Amino acid sequence: MAENRKNQVRAAAFYDVDGTLVDSNVIYVYLYYALRMQKISDRLGRLLRAAFFSPAYAVAEVASRTLFNKMFYNNYRGMEHERLVLMGREVAEEALLTHLYGDARKRVDKAREMGLVQVIVSGSLDMIMEPFAEILGIDRVLANKLEFENGRATGRLIPPVLASKNKKTVIEAFAREENIDLTRSYAFGDSRYDLPMLECVGFPCAVNPDKELEQIARERGWPVVPFA
Template sequence: MPGAAFFDLDRTLLRRASGPALSEAMRETGVTSAALPLERAIFGYFDLFGETLGSIALARQGGLLVRGRAADAFDEAAEVAADRLAERVEPFARLLLDEHRRAGRPVVLATTTPEHLIRPFARRLGLDDVIGTRFEVRDGRFTGALDGPFVWSRGKLAAVRAWADEHDVDLADSYAYSDSVYDLPLLHAVGEPGAVNPDPRLLGVAIARRWPVLHFDTSPGVVKVPVVGLEVQQVAMAVARPELIPYARFEVEGVEHLPQTGGTILVGNHRSYFDFTTMLVAMRQAGRTGRFLGKKEIFDVPVLGQVMTALGGIRVDRQGDDDERDDPLVPAARAIAGGELVAILPEGTIPRGPDFFDPVLRGKPGAARLAALTRAPVVPFALSGTEQVWPRSARLPDVLALRRPPTVRVRFGPPVELKHRSEARDTDRIMAAIADLLPDELREPRRPTLAELARTYPDGVVPDEDRAFAVDG
């Protein structure tokens, strides 16, 4: 038997509760005349902390609202709410729905929300079916009694099992996604459980059982701080304030060239280990988080690799011999499809020796390939001065340069016009756009001193064959 994919609604497909939209639609269509007492506070608490026994006790009173009403009394309100709720479905939720459809799995909404209120929403999303709480209808009117289980916790599992038996679906081959610890019976019953925007207790279970922890407003693998809902990268950006980094002076220009929303490719040069910190400062000003491609050697380091993934990193095998890993452009393209920004340093590594001083930048074709694949705008940026704070020859940045900190510059430019016909030529266009943003002194050929040349090597030692490049070599 094939499997299916079961999705919870509130705080899963939707980041917040569906209740406010449903309640508002019912008032607008005359089904109800006023909001429930403390409605805003109840839903606000739910949005932050998830389901509680109190919120479920309130949901159980739904029979009182429908009792005696015509079976079609809520249809108009359900249609009005469906349009509003469909707009709130998270981008990566839509991508995951599409993945399950392509795999041939039925996609089913499994929610405590009354079925008569939420079925139009499911139709808007093209879902295959709805498993929701149903109320008995007799002589064309709701009696207020349940028609089947109350679809919550073990009741949800019972309803899903009944649906699976009816449709010849094997739960062991199925997927289920929820935010709530109360959905553990269902999550335990399927072969592929997923914790989405999990409440604190479900997060603990998911970590212990190594279940995927997802957030449908961001790429898979990106970690968020529970309750507050901030990405780890957002926390890092909050700390990356210029006044908290007194050993460098930052100048950021051209942030207006970065789109505020939508998939975007950000491309720049690579000069120092301090580049990442500098970009956190710059992106804080731009007001956007982003995903970034990084070499596999960093991601393969225990703990550090997990931290890089949590921050939004995408692992890149520069040698191309890591067969068990996906092409890094696949998750990068997925991030862009979800409306995220993806940063790439086309040089792939910090240039060393004479190459560091070459005004002609040379890049790999990954950024051009990604642009051709996604047709996202490609915004260039140029870094300079980061090598003065943390040269390649140093193990740590120079945090003692407090009296005369070096100036670090980030300059963004307008999107690069690409032709999407030749990766090589588009790569040249990208690298030229980055170089054009560099300060004048870095766009001219220059021979460094031996000391300057040494700072570009990991061990600080200039190979004999490169010494002649220095003016004093």
Template structure:
């Protein structure tokens, strides 16, 4: 049987909850537990615990607001240390939590001729080892701002997440001659509805309750990668 090839198409993947079981909180916890001193680690954990109600409320209102608040926790961390520990983070935390069928999903769209693109609100240095391991073509992720080698707690523009993903995908498509009507997008979260709606072939993967309902109403495919 001849496999259909989709020229000038791409497959866009969210990461947290879609390709892996964990999220940005687990990554930060790994860094927080490996601060240079016990006092730094305790201070970081204390700040995180005190902020949990605010994070919960922010995530319910806006994924952009949540990420901006959450990444302030990285303020003062060394860029060298963050990048150096990213490989250990991948091996110890991320790699064991990749959904088993994530490989099959990526392999299938690669065989169909799609350009493989990760687009995620997680941080670029955290996702780089995963992108290399999965052999995707492009990585679009949030970037921390650094000053004199230390994180300011702010994100560089453009912010990646929620509604902004769709505009980033449009710009990427124009720059790379990608036809979005012939492209795929995969996500687990209702917050990524704009990302899914901008392509011709959206798919809900391990969907939350709201996305499952939307997928059912629009007759989108639903996949479970575990």
């Protein structure tokens, strides 16, 4: 039965998460992890490091979301895989679900009623996005993955880094594999960095967009929707 459904041409709804479904971001999630390190010295060291490099992160994000991701996730270097996974659901509930827009939940529920395959496409980590998707009843997750060696994070992401144009690439690959008709599909994003993702579907929607995305959306006649 599952194979038959996969062979049918279906439509999907693709969601960015930070700023789109939730009023939160990867920095807040990292701080949640860092503040719960078992040793006080580890907590302090990680917080000071993040604060020291914050100007560099700001510059990197303006230049390239991919560069920002590569730089920022280096903060996870040395963290234990087991602990990160064990805390994944807690982080999803406490750092994301508590910041979920009510309108976002309604949108997800409506997409389910429409029979859409629902997919998170996020620069956040898979170990957090998977329990978050499960809680919301979202079907699939395409998210960043940390590299681990000897049970500890190296601080590097496993390619491709989920950001900007790479979001479009992974969506198109997913659509081919799962027999998804992108011309009948929806995408929701809040940032100019989500533009490639929005452009690859038939029904893009700008949610709480930044100025650049809002201007582009209005020029192209895309819906501009405030989630609260």
